[in-house]
Amino acid sequence: MKRIFLYFGLILGLLIVIGFVDEVPVKASGLTSMSITGTGILLNASGVNTPITPTINFTITNPVIASDTIVIILNGVNTVASVNQTDIIAGGTCSGSVSMPSVVHPSSNVSFVITGLNCSSGAVTISVGASLLTTSSSGGNYSIDIDTPSDTGHFLYYIGNTNQIRFTGTITPTISFSIRNADDSAELDNVGGLKFCEFGVLTTTTVSTCSYRLKVGTNAANGYTVSYKSDTEFSNGLHNFQNAAIGGIGTAIVAGTEDYGAILNPGSTTSGAIVTRNLANFGSNALNAYKITGTSGPYDIYSSAGMNAPSGTDTTNTALMTHEVAISASTPTGNYLHTVVYTVSAIY
């Protein structure tokens, strides 16, 4: 009885050992570094109906001998001519002559069943000659399947744009313009809707000033330009005021000498874009006055190279226009006026 149990135990142990031994040789392993490259292929992707000269790249763990079969299925790839074994070139760690049944044209999703190669572990390449294959006319994310006796792997070959997503969004273009008081606390005062800048009564002993702000808001990426045009000279109908200089260093207006112009402080932008005064018209001097009575314009005053979004009371990202006037004793009496029309254009 003991022997019976002993034999039974030995048989059971042998079975267990055999069972384990049977499971141990896991030779099949995954291919790595798989890709498809070549003419007509970029980043494993091609256009539809595109002639391709593919090279299949993959790294094997286990060697292949000449009698082993390597199978490569190129889904999404069609023939344009029959593919013979002489059209297949093996490289990398492989050597030997490719033996393969011809893939007769026309054939879709072509498969190459290759023997005759000896490949050691490492990177293998299988190339197909030119003018034999083309991509499918239907876009898709196609699998390329590679099998050796001991290794297997799949990767995707993208034809068309089925692996792409177009992200779209709309930001409505905006532009706004207002003429504000010097503090940017309110719109500039107006009479009958027309904003005005009053010097009041002029004297020969002082330089009179009035000022306001030009406030532009836009999301135009390339910025904006502010221009002006005057209806007339600064005039009482008979006498036109002496104007400050156009461009250059401008004019320093002094009491007792007739002159009229505007000092520009173009400010900055919320986006940090550069704000540039127009040199031709408003020169380079931030303290001097420039002519503001041109009637043939529009004449550019300043430009921003980018967006601007002044909010609330903003005396930084708005342009300050300060009109200055002085008279001499010879300046004819009268009520002087002119109207400046501002325009803004954004560059999207």
Add this chain to the structure above:
Amino acid sequence: MKNLSGIVNIQKSISIFIIVLLVVGSIIVIPVKASGITTMSISGTGITNGASATGAAITPTITFTRANSVAPADTVTIVLNGIDTATNVLNSDITTGGTCSGTPTMTTITHPVSNITLSMTGITCSAGAGTVTIAAGKVVSDATGANNSIIITTPLDYGAFLYYVGSTNQVKVTATVTPTLSFTIRNTADSAEQATVGGLKTCLLGVLTTAAVGTCSYRLKVSTNAASGYAVSYKSDTRFTNGTYNFTDAAIGGSGTTITAGTEGYGIVLTPGASSSGATIARDNTNFGATAGTAYRITQTSGPYPVYTSNGTNAPSGTDTTNTALVAHQVAISAATPTGNYTHTITYTASATF
């Protein structure tokens, strides 16, 4: 062992999946084809330089230059802030031009609508300047002035520009120069007021002799910012008289009189000077002729009689013997001129033409 192999395979599958995701993610392309519309404008009846009066009937044409084309299936949206309907706006009221063609398909805009939006399909545009026009009688500018944005979007292009209604993009600059006019009688050097006696300025010819021509002089100093200038006139209270005898006066106008010693005669030699503004100074030919060196009568009593005029402003400052008029009285007596203290008082007036 099968379980271990399965786990290994699952791990490999997950790894491959992650790799695939990474590859796919890296291949995803975001085609930023959208671009800005350039050369945007609004024109047409009732619109000048992109501006309109408030509540004006307009026939707007929107011009916009695109980099990309538009297909009939694409939606072209034009938001017309500051433009309101005057009546319903139908498909048939919209026409295209430039690089755009086709009859737009659009939901009727039923009057009244402010700040209308054209949301159109059915338009074909190639790249370049296209136009969209709304027929006459369909829309008006808003009743409230504003700097309105007009916004244009196509599937790939976008832009906005300003449409000015009313005068909200304008600044009227005003100033007042108060009229000024001053007049003084100064000494010849213009260094002080003419000397006075009892407050009345005097010009003393002194004791006259037949051997010499007596003279005295002063300056008339007028300052004004009257654009059209000024006139100086005089009027005498009497002739140059001792109360019983009136001096022989120089000529009125013409070539005047050359006063010479020993021959009774009285008058003034006028040098009217210039003006600081460059205005022309003209002696009054009727009374003070055309000759600068001869004397003219200064004793007319019915006046005022114009002496000289300026056709522009004058602002003599400080001591100014250029932009002031010099009046030089000249007198001569003959042996027959009656004795006595001769006087007359001249009143000058200056009037400006503003």
